[in-house]
Amino acid sequence: MTSSLLTNATSARYADTLHAVVDRLAARVAERSAPFSGEPRETLEGLVAAVDLDAPPVGDTAALREIDEMFVDNAVWFHHPAYAAHLNCPVAVPAIAAEAVLAAVNTSVDTYDQSTVGTFMERHLIAWTARRIGYAHGSGVFTSGGTQSNLHALFLAREGALAVHGTGLLTGADRAALQQRMLVVATDTSHFSVQKSALLLGLGEDAVVAVPTDADGRMDPAALRMTLDVIERAGQIPMAVVATAGTTDRGCIDPLDAIAGVCESYGAWLHVDAAYGGGLLVSPTRRDLLSGIERARSVTVDFHKTFFQPVSSSAIVVRERADLTRSGWHADYLNPEGAEEPNQVDTSLQTTRRFDALKLWATLRALGADGVGAMFDRVLDLAADVHRVVEADPDLRLLARTDLSTVLFRYQPWGTPDVEADRLVPMIRSAMLASGRALVAKTVVDGRPCLKLTLLNPDATVEDVRGVLDVVKEEGERAREAWRPLDPQGAGAR
Numbered sequence: 001m002t003s004s005l006l007t008n009a010t011s012a013r014y015a016d017t018l019h020a021v022v023d024r025l026a027a028r029v030a031e032r033s034a035p036f037s038g039e040p041r042e043t044l045e046g047l048v049a050a051v052d053l054d055a056p057p058v059g060d061t062a063a064l065r066e067i068d069e070m071f072v073d074n075a076v077w078f079h080h081p082a083y084a085a086h087l088n089c090p091v092a093v094p095a096i097a098a099e100a101v102l103a104a105v106n107t108s109v110d111t112y113d114q115s116t117v118g119t120f121m122e123r124h125l126i127a128w129t130a131r132r133i134g135y136a137h138g139s140g141v142f143t144s145g146g147t148q149s150n151l152h153a154l155f156l157a158r159e160g161a162l163a164v165h166g167t168g169l170l171t172g173a174d175r176a177a178l179q180q181r182m183l184v185v186a187t188d189t190s191h192f193s194v195q196k197s198a199l200l201l202g203l204g205e206d207a208v209v210a211v212p213t214d215a216d217g218r219m220d221p222a223a224l225r226m227t228l229d230v231i232e233r234a235g236q237i238p239m240a241v242v243a244t245a246g247t248t249d250r251g252c253i254d255p256l257d258a259i260a261g262v263c264e265s266y267g268a269w270l271h272v273d274a275a276y277g278g279g280l281l282v283s284p285t286r287r288d289l290l291s292g293i294e295r296a297r298s299v300t301v302d303f304h305k306t307f308f309q310p311v312s313s314s315a316i317v318v319r320e321r322a323d324l325t326r327s328g329w330h331a332d333y334l335n336p337e338g339a340e341e342p343n344q345v346d347t348s349l350q351t352t353r354r355f356d357a358l359k360l361w362a363t364l365r366a367l368g369a370d371g372v373g374a375m376f377d378r379v380l381d382l383a384a385d386v387h388r389v390v391e392a393d394p395d396l397r398l399l400a401r402t403d404l405s406t407v408l409f410r411y412q413p414w415g416t417p418d419v420e421a422d423r424l425v426p427m428i429r430s431a432m433l434a435s436g437r438a439l440v441a442k443t444v445v446d447g448r449p450c451l452k453l454t455l456l457n458p459d460a461t462v463e464d465v466r467g468v469l470d471v472v473k474e475e476g477e478r479a480r481e482a483w484r485p486l487d488p489q490g491a492g493a494r
Helices: 008-031 041-049 060-070 093-105 117-133 146-165 172-179 193-200 221-233 256-266 277-282 321-327 357-367 369-392 418-435 462-482
Strands: 139-143 182-186 208-210 237-244 269-274 298-302 314-318 396-398 406-411 439-445 448-454
Touching: 008 060, 093 357, 117 139, 117 277, 117 314, 117 357, 139 146, 139 321, 146 172, 146 182, 146 193, 146 237, 146 269, 146 298, 146 314, 146 321, 182 193, 182 221, 193 208, 221 237, 221 256, 237 256, 256 269, 269 277, 277 298, 277 369, 314 321, 357 369, 369 396, 369 406, 369 462, 396 462, 406 418, 406 462, 418 439, 418 448, 418 462, 448 462
Parallel strands: 182 208, 182 237, 237 269, 269 298
Antiparallel strands: 139 314, 298 314, 396 406, 406 448, 439 448
16 A cells, blocks of 8 residues: 655655645635635534544545535635734745645754754744844744743743742742742733733732723833832732733734833833734834834744734744743753754744744745835735725724724714614624625724724735625624614713
8 A cells, every 4th residue: 555654655646636735725716705605603513523534544635625625615715805804814925835845844943953954044034033123132933823922921031030039949839939929011902812821820810910001002101110119019020011012902002112111120021022013023114113122021923914924933032042041941862951953942832843934934035024014014004094994984983093904993873872883793793704705803992892804915905895894884784674772772872
């Protein structure tokens, strides 16, 4: 029986299989008329449940046809201009090609003897990112996403705080007691991974302290100073301050320079979560929005958002190389102490790790950093245009401004009470998902449910987004006819 593994003997089979898949996918992309098929959840669940994974093999062709009919046909297509829901981007073609390369070679970049030149390529990209941030001698490592990057940064901050506030080697109860005094300072608009990281790091309950924000959801530097002062007076430790360069809902950027100044005066580790706004590092026109980011101790960048990379592709970047060594762990069989090779497992929370850096390498070499930045600029220009479209539409209500590419709004024709508009939000979103014609997200801002567009397609046009808004209005009117409050008295009309 011929092996199904990729070997010298199966290279022709590999070529035939991949060519067939690429041809099929290219046809799917060209013919796609909506971002989702609209198949009900029960139907999709039934399709999957009907497959007997213990059945006799069906062969390459049948197995891949099944994937095409089950998965590809019912996947959510982020490249379609009517997709405007979450922080998912269409991906750069050179990165897709690099994805195929790294999957076939199957490099693991945890140790040098498994990755060789891949180690240097990843480190070169990290150094490039560090320079874009403004770090003269920064370091870092690729991760699976912003959540892991934030966890890694807060882990380093915790270890740094233990080194500063501990006396000698801390073990057992002493270490636990010191950790219970540590607090992470963020805002209510920070990513949920901040709270999750605090839990995973064994900090105390309520370890994440919320700093008040301004009307646009940005951290207030004066309130931060007051918060840090209260923490220190209470004998607690401000382990880290997390500022956000691109909040998930509003797409707003905290005043990084002012925040950095406050953190420096209190000796607090500043981490900037730039998972969303990291694309500004290569923006030809808006790099100044990240002014002050170079003063942070660590930064999260998600290349699979605003650098248009396939998932997964993220990084944690630190200003001081020594900080990254705090996550090191040695095993004799893998990375013995004193090894001369540049083993990246010494600086990562992961062991086996994909060579995701190859995708970004291919993209930068093919399109250029300015080319990638111009793509992000087009998205930001589009968002500004769409804000004006929503403001001018009597059936829609714009709820907030943004620095990046989100649009927060509601279907709320003039005279519609707030309570009715509240009720319509989930109905509209569910109806759109069920139809598959256009996809938007929903969230809550200032206590009110709303719809959200997250625009990350540089090829989408204002007319494309007008089409999405037209679907919102169609479904909104249909939902109004299906449900109207019997007694809307007391509800504040728009």
